[in-house]
Amino acid sequence: VLPKSAEARIAAGLKQFYSHMLADPMPDKFTVLLQQLSGISRTPEGGP
């Protein structure tokens, strides 16, 4: 069993660490990729 203070620091650290990653700006390459995927998806099945 961890001390309460250790549990609290870990919980707060994880929250801050993950929040920073969630807030990371989305690179343009994902928008491009999704546009490309939409284009590919419109190709009839069995087509080129």
Place this chain on the structure above:
Amino acid sequence: VTNLPPPEFQAELLLLLPNLRAFARSLTRSGDQADDLVQEALMKAWRHWRQFAPESNLKAWMFTIVRNAFLSERRKRKFEIPDVDGEIAGQLIVKAEQPGHMDALDFQSAFLQLLPEHKEALVLIGAEGFSYEEAALMCGCAVGTMKSRVNRARVKLAQIMGIENADEIGAGGQIDHLMRAAG
């Protein structure tokens, strides 16, 4: 006939992108590597969207695809090699000038030293709010194993951060509440 996933599938996928990138980044050693994993996962999801059962959880499905892509890539590239000097510092996400950076840096440095299965367990349960049952299913292990991984991850973090022997002994379980509130 098209292969286009339905609009609601696409929309939900878009909303999940930040979470997918954060999860991938927590597993890998660089942002570029994480983005590669997410791109691969998106392409797989797009190709195989019919395999997704609409009544099930798209987030869990996508996280599983990202995780599988990570494991596959790790087998190919063996990028989980022992840390070398400076490697951890180079991948820190919170920078020194940000408020509260000392605690954040302590946590990140410790987190990056965890075993991959401990990192993913902590993130899935503590940060993303999946249940132990969902996380166990995603990771292909027993629920008890998932609980054990989360506990070991916490203890290891506390050891690395030097906070495992503080004076106030908790009753356990408090961190579940704190983490879920954080998520």
